[in-house]
Amino acid sequence: MVDAFHNESGLFSTAPRPVRKKFAKPPVKVACLPCRASRTRCGGQEPCSNCLAKDRKCSYLPSKRGGPRKKKQRPSLSPEEESQHDDTQYAAAEEFDEPSDMFTQIDVLSLPGAGLRHLDFPQMSPVFQSYFTDGAVPSHVPLGLLPTSEMGDAQCVVRTYGSELEILNAYYDFIHNYFPILPPRVAPPCQDRPLRYPISSSSPSAEPLMMYRPRSPLSLSISAVLALIPHPDDPHPSSPASVIQRRVYAQKFAQLASTIIETECDLDLSSTDPGQALSSQRPSVNRNKLHPNAPEDLETLLSLLILSVYEYTQRGNLLKMRFRAGQALALALDKSLHDSHIEDEFSEARRRAWWMTYYCGLQGAIVSTTPPTIVINDPQFTTPYPRFSSDAEGWSILIQAQQVLVSATQFIADLNKCFSSQSGLQYMFERMQQLDSWTNSVLAQTEILPILSHEPAFGDNQEIITAQSIRMISKIKLSSAQIKTHRFRAFSDIPLFIKRHCDLTAANHTNSNQEIVPKQSASGAGMNSVSCSCSNLNQFQRASSAEYMTPSDSSTSSDIHPYIPQYPQYPFAPGFPYSTQHSAKVCLRAAIVISHMFESLPYPEPLYETHQQAQHDRPLPRTMPSFACCLMQSSYAMFMLFYKARVAKQFSTDIQSELPGDPNDRVLEELQQGLERIIGAVSNYSRAFEALDGMRDEIQGAYRTAFPQTTI
Incomplete structure (x- = not known):
C-alpha cells in the first residue's frame, strides 16, 4: 500500500514554484495558560475566544516566548570565505510555510524517555498551581499535592x-x-x-x-x-x-x-556474621x-x-x-x-x-x-x-527482535560518536548495511506462518492469542529498529533537520580544529542540552567527499537528492550505502507498520457478569507497554515525513499539485491516519498508566500543529 505513494522520480514529486506567503495574522506574543496547555492558537484577548467557547477561566502569565528573535552573532569572514559560505548554505527555514514551533514539537519525540511523565518529583511549580484555581485538576498531579x-x-x-x-x-x-x-x-x-x-x-x-x-x-x-x-x-x-x-x-x-x-x-547472618553469611544457604520460601x-x-x-x-x-x-x-x-x-x-x-x-x-x-x-x-x-x-504450542518460533523471534532493537539503539550512539570524532565512518556505514540486513531477515521470519510445536492442549486457546500478540510486538520492535537505523539518512536532506538537529550549516569548513558551539533549541533548553542522537554533529567539519566514497556510490548528486537537487552535499552523504529516498521509504513503511501493529494488539476480555459488560463503552486498557518507546519512534518518523511531504508539495507546480491522485496528498493522508492510530493506542494505555499521559500529550500536541483543522 505504501509503495503506491512513490513515483518514478523519488519518494515525493516536486518542482520549483513560487513560495507561499506567511499566514496573514501572526500569532500573539502571549497566549493564555489554557490555550498554551492544549496547544491551540490563542487570540490574545482577555478572555480569549477559545475560553469563551469552552466556558473556562482565561488567565495569563508573562511569557518569555515571542517577540523579535535574537540572531546568532557570526564571526567576520574574509570575502573569499564569505563567498564559499554563501555557496554552501542550505535553503533558509523561513522559505517553508510551516508553523514555527513544528520542529520544536517533533524534536522531543526522539529523546530517550520521550514524553514520560515522572510521578516522583517532590513539588509542583507555582505556575501550575495558579492554573488549577478553576478546579480542573489533571490526573497527573503528584500525590499529596x-x-x-x-x-x-x-x-x-x-x-x-x-x-x-x-x-x-x-x-x-x-x-x-x-x-x-x-x-x-x-x-x-x-x-x-x-x-x-x-x-x-x-x-x-x-x-x-x-x-x-x-x-x-x-x-x-x-x-x-x-x-x-x-x-x-x-x-x-x-x-x-x-x-x-x-x-x-x-x-x-x-x-x-x-x-x-x-x-x-x-x-x-549478614548483620551479625558477614563472613559466614555468603557461605550459608539462602532462607527457604515458606508459602504456597x-x-x-x-x-x-x-x-x-x-x-x-x-x-x-x-x-x-x-x-x-x-x-x-x-x-x-x-x-x-x-x-x-x-x-x-x-x-x-x-x-x-x-x-x-x-x-x-x-x-x-x-x-x-x-x-x-x-x-x-x-x-x-x-x-x-x-x-x-x-x-x-x-514454546507456544501454536507457534514454535514465536519466542525465538521475540528475542531476536529485542537483540536487533538494542543493536540499532547502540548504532545511533556509535554513529554520533563517529561524526563527533570524524573517524570510523566507513565502518559505521558497513554496520548500517549489516544491521539493515539482519532486521530484514528477522522480519521475514515474522511473515512465515507459525508452525505448531505440538497438538494444542487444555488452556492453549489463550496461548494462541498470546503467541499472536508476541509476533505483533516483535514486528513493532523490528520496525522501530529500522527507523533508528535509517532515520538520520532519511532526513539528512531536510534543511531544518540539519539546522536544528545538527547545526552543520554553522560549521567552519576552513578550520578543522575550531570547535563549533552547538545551537540550543527551545525544547532542549531545560534538558541539559539533550537533543536527538545526532545532536553532536555540529562538530563535524566539511572535508573531501572522496574520503568517504564507496564503489557503490553514485557520482551525481541528483541520484542522492532527485527531488530537491538544489541542496548541496555534505561529505558524509556519499558514503551512506542508501539514498535519502530509500531510507525515507524504509522509515515510512516501518512507521505505518508500527501504527497498525499497536492497533491490532488484543484488548483484555475478562469474563464479566452481564450488567458489568454493559457498562464498558470503550475497550479496557492494554497493559505492560514496556515497548512504548516504539510509539514515539513511529510518531517521530511520521511527523518528519509529513514535513518532508509538505515541503515537496509546496515546491511542486500548481498544475501538478491539483492533479487527481497526487502522491503527496496520499502520503499526507496515510501519515495522518497512522498518527491517529498511534494516538489511539497511547490513549488506551494512558487510561491505566499515568506516565504515558506525557507521551499522549506530546504526540497530540504535534498532531494538532500539523493538522490544525482536525479534531481527535
Missing part, C-alpha cells in the same frame, strides 16, 4: 481482589497476553470479580484499606498493575479522585512487594505457589520483572526500571537460569523466567539509550527458548 477540598467527597472503587486464585485469573485476563512470564493456565478461566467496596476520596494520601493482602511478592506486583485498571463499577474512572486513588493503591502494592523481595534476598507449574523461589524474580515495567509505565522512572531489571538479572544468574536444561514440570516456568529477564534487561538499555549490561549473544546463555 492535591488539597482535600479539590477532591470533594466522591466515592471511588479500586480494582483489588480477595484471593490469590482471583489475582492469578486476572493476571491471565489483563497481563499475560503482553508479558507472558508464567506458564499457560492450568485451570479454566473464571469470572473477573474485583472487590466492590467504595473508597472515600476525601483524604487522597491516607493509608489505603485492604480487604485482602496478597501473600506473594508476585501477586503483590500483579496487584499493583491491576489496581491501575479502572474498576467496572467506577462511574467516573477518569476523574482526578479515581486516578489518584488507583495510584495510591498501586504504589502501596508495589512497596509491599519490594519489602518482601528485600526480605527474601537478605541473608540472616501462586502457579502450580512455577516454583515459589521464582516468584521474587518474576515480581521484579513486573515492577520494572511498572516503574517505567506508571512512575516514569527509567532509573528504577533498570535497577529492578538488574536485580532480576542478578537473581536469575545466581539461580543458573541462563544455563538450565532440566526437564520437569517446572521447565517451561524456568525458561520463561530467564528469557523474560533477558528481555527486560535489554529493554532498560533500549528506553534509556545506554549500553546493555549483558552481552546479547553471550555463549553462556544456553537455556532453550520457551
Whole structure:
C-alpha cells in the first residue's frame, strides 16, 4: 500500500514554484495558560475566544516566548570565505510555510524517555498551581499535592481482589497476553470479580484499606498493575479522585512487594556474621505457589520483572526500571537460569523466567539509550527458548527482535560518536548495511506462518492469542529498529533537520580544529542540552567527499537528492550505502507498520457478569507497554515525513499539485491516519498508566500543529 505513494522520480514529486506567503495574522506574543496547555492558537484577548467557547477561566502569565528573535552573532569572514559560505548554505527555514514551533514539537519525540511523565518529583511549580484555581485538576498531579477540598467527597472503587486464585485469573485476563512470564493456565478461566467496596476520596494520601493482602511478592506486583485498571463499577474512572486513588493503591502494592523481595534476598547472618553469611544457604520460601507449574523461589524474580515495567509505565522512572531489571538479572544468574536444561514440570516456568529477564534487561538499555549490561549473544546463555504450542518460533523471534532493537539503539550512539570524532565512518556505514540486513531477515521470519510445536492442549486457546500478540510486538520492535537505523539518512536532506538537529550549516569548513558551539533549541533548553542522537554533529567539519566514497556510490548528486537537487552535499552523504529516498521509504513503511501493529494488539476480555459488560463503552486498557518507546519512534518518523511531504508539495507546480491522485496528498493522508492510530493506542494505555499521559500529550500536541483543522 505504501509503495503506491512513490513515483518514478523519488519518494515525493516536486518542482520549483513560487513560495507561499506567511499566514496573514501572526500569532500573539502571549497566549493564555489554557490555550498554551492544549496547544491551540490563542487570540490574545482577555478572555480569549477559545475560553469563551469552552466556558473556562482565561488567565495569563508573562511569557518569555515571542517577540523579535535574537540572531546568532557570526564571526567576520574574509570575502573569499564569505563567498564559499554563501555557496554552501542550505535553503533558509523561513522559505517553508510551516508553523514555527513544528520542529520544536517533533524534536522531543526522539529523546530517550520521550514524553514520560515522572510521578516522583517532590513539588509542583507555582505556575501550575495558579492554573488549577478553576478546579480542573489533571490526573497527573503528584500525590499529596492535591488539597482535600479539590477532591470533594466522591466515592471511588479500586480494582483489588480477595484471593490469590482471583489475582492469578486476572493476571491471565489483563497481563499475560503482553508479558507472558508464567506458564499457560492450568485451570479454566473464571469470572473477573474485583472487590466492590467504595473508597472515600476525601483524604487522597491516607493509608489505603485492604480487604485482602496478597501473600506473594508476585501477586503483590500483579496487584499493583491491576489496581491501575479502572474498576467496572467506577462511574467516573477518569476523574482526578479515581486516578489518584488507583495510584495510591498501586504504589502501596508495589512497596509491599519490594519489602518482601528485600526480605527474601537478605541473608540472616549478614548483620551479625558477614563472613559466614555468603557461605550459608539462602532462607527457604515458606508459602504456597501462586502457579502450580512455577516454583515459589521464582516468584521474587518474576515480581521484579513486573515492577520494572511498572516503574517505567506508571512512575516514569527509567532509573528504577533498570535497577529492578538488574536485580532480576542478578537473581536469575545466581539461580543458573541462563544455563538450565532440566526437564520437569517446572521447565517451561524456568525458561520463561530467564528469557523474560533477558528481555527486560535489554529493554532498560533500549528506553534509556545506554549500553546493555549483558552481552546479547553471550555463549553462556544456553537455556532453550520457551514454546507456544501454536507457534514454535514465536519466542525465538521475540528475542531476536529485542537483540536487533538494542543493536540499532547502540548504532545511533556509535554513529554520533563517529561524526563527533570524524573517524570510523566507513565502518559505521558497513554496520548500517549489516544491521539493515539482519532486521530484514528477522522480519521475514515474522511473515512465515507459525508452525505448531505440538497438538494444542487444555488452556492453549489463550496461548494462541498470546503467541499472536508476541509476533505483533516483535514486528513493532523490528520496525522501530529500522527507523533508528535509517532515520538520520532519511532526513539528512531536510534543511531544518540539519539546522536544528545538527547545526552543520554553522560549521567552519576552513578550520578543522575550531570547535563549533552547538545551537540550543527551545525544547532542549531545560534538558541539559539533550537533543536527538545526532545532536553532536555540529562538530563535524566539511572535508573531501572522496574520503568517504564507496564503489557503490553514485557520482551525481541528483541520484542522492532527485527531488530537491538544489541542496548541496555534505561529505558524509556519499558514503551512506542508501539514498535519502530509500531510507525515507524504509522509515515510512516501518512507521505505518508500527501504527497498525499497536492497533491490532488484543484488548483484555475478562469474563464479566452481564450488567458489568454493559457498562464498558470503550475497550479496557492494554497493559505492560514496556515497548512504548516504539510509539514515539513511529510518531517521530511520521511527523518528519509529513514535513518532508509538505515541503515537496509546496515546491511542486500548481498544475501538478491539483492533479487527481497526487502522491503527496496520499502520503499526507496515510501519515495522518497512522498518527491517529498511534494516538489511539497511547490513549488506551494512558487510561491505566499515568506516565504515558506525557507521551499522549506530546504526540497530540504535534498532531494538532500539523493538522490544525482536525479534531481527535
